[in-house]
Amino acid sequence: xxxxxQLGSHVSVSEGALVLLRCNYSSSVPPYLFWYxxxxxxxxxxLLKYTTGATLVKGINGFEAEFKKxxxxxHLTKPSAHxxxxxxxxxxxxxxxxxxxxxxxxxxxxxx
Amino acid sequence: GAVVSQHPSWVxxxxxxxxxxxxxxxxxxxxxxFWYRQFPKQSLMLMxxxxxxxxxxxxxxxxxxxxxxxxxxxxLSTLTVTSAHPEDSSFYIxxxxxxxxxxxxxxxxxxxxxxx
Numbered sequence: 001x002x003x004x005x006q007l008g009s010h011v012s013v014s015e016g017a018l019v020l021l022r023c024n025y026s027s028s029v030p031p032y033l034f035w036y037x038x039x040x041x042x043x044x045x046x047l048l049k050y051t052t053g054a055t056l057v058k059g060i061n062g063f064e065a066e067f068k069k070x071x072x073x074x075h076l077t078k079p080s081a082h083x084x085x086x087x088x089x090x091x092x093x094x095x096x097x098x099x100x101x102x103x104x105x106x107x108x109x110x111x112x
Numbered sequence: 113g114a115v116v117s118q119h120p121s122w123v124x125x126x127x128x129x130x131x132x133x134x135x136x137x138x139x140x141x142x143x144x145x146f147w148y149r150q151f152p153k154q155s156l157m158l159m160x161x162x163x164x165x166x167x168x169x170x171x172x173x174x175x176x177x178x179x180x181x182x183x184x185x186x187x188l189s190t191l192t193v194t195s196a197h198p199e200d201s202s203f204y205i206x207x208x209x210x211x212x213x214x215x216x217x218x219x220x221x222x223x224x225x226x227x228x
Contacts, residue, residue, distance in 0.1 A: 032215045034216070036219070041203075041222070041224065042221050042222060043116070043118070043205050043219040043220050043221040043222045044156070044205065044207075044219040045219070046216065046218065046219075049215070049216060051215055090155065090156070094215065099158060099161070100146075100158070100217055102155045102156050103155065104154070104155045105154075105155050
């Protein structure tokens with residue numbers, strides 16, 4: 001069975017600072033990994049995904065994530081936070097048989 | 113591409129009534145659609161998986177007679193909450209796989225249900 005742990009339910013950064021949202025996963029098979037963003041009262045928007053190939057994945061809005069098999073991690077980063085990045089972020093894993101398993105989410109707050 | 117819509121976005125109903133929520137894939141065909149619910153300050157919980165033309169598969173603890181799912185076409189799935197009660201109040205989100213891209217789910221904007 002798959003599982004996802006997001007370290008830190010709340011992360012606060014200053015505008016212009018580095019954003020780092022942590023995600024560790026557990027999977028018995030090579031995983032597909034995802035980061036989604038959710039703005040208040042909205043659905044989820046795909047930021048980026050890792051399936052196979054290059055372990056550093058670039059997504060929308062300047063975000064990227066690196067798949068580290070040895071650490072079972074898929075942390076999300078952005079070099080410089082913007083006010084519009086304030087939202088909730090979900091890491092998710094699938095075993096390729098359709099079902100997505102989500103982490104608990106991390107709320108990102110960006111201070112001006 | 114890969115846009116999913118939901119209707120309505122908000123619904124308020126009286127206890128005991130039924131509510132239907134539509135999920136449409138606008139620019140792709142979704143052979144599989146998923147229904148999630150999300151309580152305040154919590155993550156998404158999968159309720160059921162529906163495949164076009166067949167019965168939905170419900171997750172453990174989800175009452176199939178209460179949450180009726182119909183996936184009548186490759187672009188439309190509906191969730192009907194029957195005899196709704198206040199504890200059914202939640203944010204319901206659907207998603208779908210694009211054909212040929214089964215690893216990625218594309219999510220709708222969600223439907224906020226409030227049962228009085």
